[in-house]
Amino acid sequence: MVSDIRVRFAPSPTGYLHVGGARTALYNWLFARHAGGLMILRIEDTDVDRSKPELTTAILESLEWLGLKWDEGPIYQSERLDRYRAMALNLERAGRAYPCFCTPAELQTKRAKAESERRPWKYDGTCRALTEADRERLRAEGKLAAVRFRVPDSGVTTFEDIVFGHIEVDHRDLEDFVLLRSDGHPTYHLGVVADDLDLRITHVIRGADHISNTPKQILMYQALEAPTPIFAHLPLILGPDKQRLSKRHGATSVGAYREQGVLPEALVNFLALLGWTPRGQKEIVAIEEMIRSFDLAAVSKSNAVFDLEKLAWMNSEYLRSLPVERLLPLVKQELSGAGLAMGFKDGEQTEEKLRQTVFLLQSRARTLKDFPGAFRAFFTDDFAFDPEAVKKYWKDAAVAILLDELAGRMAATEPFDLAGTERTLRTLAEEKGVKAGVLINAARVALTGQGVAPGLFDVMLVLGRNRVVSRLRQAADRLRSSEGHGLSQGN
RNA sequence: GGCGCUAUCGUCUAGGGGUUAGGACGUCAGAUUCUCAAUCUGAAAACCCGGGUUCGAUUCCCGGUAGCGCUACCA
Structure with a gap:
């Protein structure tokens, strides 16, 4: 559909692209796309004192990252x-x-x-x-x-x-x-x-x-x-105190959310819903659907508070529903950005293993930053133990012995698959007269350093037998060597 | 101060002269389970106030209040 509708987005390069500006750009874009019109980008740089050329570049990058491609421009006012x-x-x-x-x-x-x-x-x-x-x-x-x-x-x-x-x-x-x-x-x-x-x-x-x-x-x-x-x-976008959204409320620029591991699709969806509701009751709305149903007359007249919690939820929804093939490159980028390159250095982590790891983790990621952050132990042996988890799951004195024994049996488990590893662990628990949960939780801390992680046997498969065995042994050593001097007290 | 605009759960919102005022995020409780996330079930939670119009206003009108915006040789 072609029409002679022409809209424009006209930021001034006196700051980064603000989420409010991004929403204005988005609504212009949606309106143009819906009507078959064109969006023109114009840079309002007539304030010579406050305008900075490098900010123009940053604004353009943010718009592109969001997927809001303009049809004409940028046109610079300073040239006119x-x-x-x-x-x-x-x-x-x-x-x-x-x-x-x-x-x-x-x-x-x-x-x-x-x-x-x-x-x-x-x-x-x-x-x-x-x-x-x-x-x-x-x-x-x-x-x-x-x-x-x-x-x-x-x-x-x-x-x-x-x-x-x-x-x-x-x-x-x-x-x-x-x-x-x-x-x-x-x-x-x-x-x-x-x-x-x-x-x-x-x-x-x-x-x-x-x-x-x-x-x-x-x-x-x-x-x-x-x-x-x-x-x-x-309508304007406000901070939690109902004041116009500004730096003192935290991140206000699109770039900042990008750096925090937010997906552009999630930010776009979230921004679209700040002041406008597509037909239907769904909150997760594909961009095509937004274009189809966008209607300026349906835009709210009252200002909206920017709710970080809802953005976080929306981001995890998008993260979860992203095909692994598309998530994988993003995760790799995050990993190398954090100095973790492409997973374990010993080559044990093949492309396929990495894919499985990401697949396992994606349902519980809130942002892309979780991969090099909270999920660090899945990509490197250089990870820390959460004191809280240690305190909670390693307090039993028998844990060291149990983990050592578990290591030995895992080394001999055939086949080393979901059913096999689980059978091994439950058998050991039964023999030792402890609840399987105790052993599972202790092992989780040994393998990931965390009290919170995906199902233990999934974790084992993704880590691989060698790594599982060595981490269990190391944990047992660590426990024995710290006995009597404080580890169990959580410091 | 002047002028303008706005007003539904804590937040984003749907709705609209007669509704048990709907959904989502968040919160709380429960189910499930090896932790967490997810999932499922349930709960608490709103029509700013006062007048009018009307048989009947949360909805329409007026006033108040509050919030926001503008009030630059910023944009």
């Missing part, structure tokens, strides 16, 4: 300065804008004074009625001028927002805002309108923090005698 100046000049010639010689310092003073007197402040129009002669004189004095838009004295501007509905603002509440700074750089308002016009954007989908800006921009479209795009504002 002439266009903005020309537009400001046009507006000036048409009497819809005027040069303003007030300095930021002067304005700041007036603003502060008004505030201290608890008077509402908006630009007082000092330069509004300047004559051409006044302007010549000021320019001759070397004064720099910004260009301000002349807001009509009366009337109201209204628009129908796809998500928020009817919005109305009285012109008396709007000030003559700056279009072009005195250094010749455009402000946000000028850049957005000029670009959205030139790029023939049909739908402006952006954060609700821009609702108040919209009437100003509509006024500009009207002054330019240009058609106004359709607007759709998205």
Whole structure:
């Protein structure tokens, strides 16, 4: 399906891609895909002081990682300065804008004074009625001028927002805002309108923090005698304290979640559900299904708290349902990133063994980081023993003897498979008069260093007989050597 | 302060003039089991307040309150 719908995502490179920005990008993308339209990427780098080129690269990477491919761009505002100046000049010639010689310092003073007197402040129009002669004189004095838009004295501007509905603002509440700074750089308002016009954007989908800006921009479209795009504002994403999500709430950038081992599909699914519910009761929704049912009119009007717990749950759902073939390369990346290369160095861990290991572990992984982290013992012999697990499962003095005996019998178990290893262990337990669970738990700690792991016999198969036997023996040694000096006390 | 917007379980939300107000995450309890995860069963948990309209409002209208946003020569 092809349509002439054109939307854009326009981040400014003053920070990494924020999850709020990511959701805006996602909704734009879903809307375009749903309607058969195009998404244009634009970089709003007109703030020379705060914009950093390397951040643009990072933003692009994050978008790609999320799978939100844009159709045109990126277009850089910093390369279109002439266009903005020309537009400001046009507006000036048409009497819809005027040069303003007030300095930021002067304005700041007036603003502060008004505030201290608890008077509402908006630009007082000092330069509004300047004559051409006044302007010549000021320019001759070397004064720099910004260009301000002349807001009509009366009337109201209204628009129908796809998500928020009817919005109305009285012109008396709007000030003559700056279009072009005195250094010749455009402000946000000028850049957005000029670009959205030139790029023939049909739908402006952006954060609700821009609702108040919209009437100003509509006024500009009207002054330019240009058609106004359709607007759709998205509720904001909040932290747990209901304050706008920021660094102090922890990770806010897409890149940070990537580094924490979150899958892009999970983050996308989670973000999609923050403010929008696809038809049906399912929470795990495939991207194709989202595209099919996406509807801006169904987007919520209220802000949403970013719930890390739910993201974690969703990530584990995606991790679990990922085909091993697709999970395997991701795990390998994590392992080598953690210096664990591709599993055991002795070559015992073949590709197939690695696959089985990952398959065994994937149902209990919360993030990709669990593989080099909590599951470390499955990939290297250099792992630590959890003191809590040791305390809980190795407290019986007979454990050392049992583990030694178990090692011996495992060495002789034929076949070394699920049924064989289990039979061996249960037989030993019965002979020694201990509950199988005691032996199983003690062995689990010996093999993984943890009190928590997959089923013991699955673990044994994945580790392989040699490794099982040696780890059981080492554990027995460790226990004997520490007897009487504190290991059993957990320190 | 001014202006704008919003308001259903702790969180994300469905719903809508008459419902036992539904689902999901989380929480708690139980089942299962070698631990954990998963799974299954069950439980606690919400319509911000006040007026109006109406036979009947959580739903529609108004007001209040609260929260958020904007109030820059940031975006």
